[in-house]
Amino acid sequence: xxxxxxxxxxxxxxxxxxxxxxxxxxxxxxxxxxxxxxxxxxxxxxxxxxxxxxxxxxxxxxxxxxxxxxxxxxxxxxxxxxxxxxxxxxxxxxxxxxxxxxxxxxxxxxxxxxxxxxxxxxxxxxxxxxxxxxxxxxxxxxxxxxxxxxx
Numbered sequence: 304x305x306x307x308x309x310x311x312x313x314x315x316x317x318x319x320x321x322x323x324x325x326x327x328x329x330x331x332x333x334x335x336x337x338x339x340x341x342x343x344x345x346x347x348x349x350x351x352x353x354x355x356x357x358x359x360x361x362x363x364x365x366x367x368x369x370x371x372x373x374x375x376x377x378x379x380x381x382x383x384x385x386x387x388x389x390x391x392x393x394x395x396x397x398x399x400x401x402x403x404x405x406x407x408x409x410x411x412x413x414x415x416x417x418x419x420x421x422x423x424x425x426x427x428x429x430x431x432x433x434x435x436x437x438x439x440x441x442x443x444x445x446x447x448x449x450x451x452x453x454x
Contacts, residue, residue: 345391348448349362349365350448352385354381359445360379360384363448388409394409394450396416405424412453412454420444
């Protein structure tokens with residue numbers, strides 16, 4: 304049974320220095336997590352985000368947490384890139400709201416992770432004045448990635 308099916312989804316709110324951020328589910332599925340037992344054949348992934356540039360990058364199908372984290376940060380391309388979510392045998396997504404906040408989530412499937420990332424943000428409106436509508440609206444998924452063995 305995958306880690307995500309054992310752990311379920313929770314809701315956590317966190318903040319980042321230059322921009323707001325919201326995360327659905329635990330920020331990671333870590334080796335020390337009492338519900339996670341690494342097994343032979345597990346594949347790990349990570350999503351990294353740069354606070355200053357808004358760059359987002361992913362790394363999937365790695366054999367360890369550290370290698371997935373390091374690859375995501377390296378691909379992100381900014382000096383301030385940080386891993387915002389780890390996942391094992393699953394999918395991760397990052398969404399951005401009209402107010403420039405970011406939300407992220409992991410789940411057993413791509414559709415579930417995307418929905419959770421958008422739902423974590425709720426609705427938001429762009430800063431005034433906005434050339435488009437200033438009505439609150441849902442965020443949009445800007446990146447999704449899954450390990451090859453995600454269900």
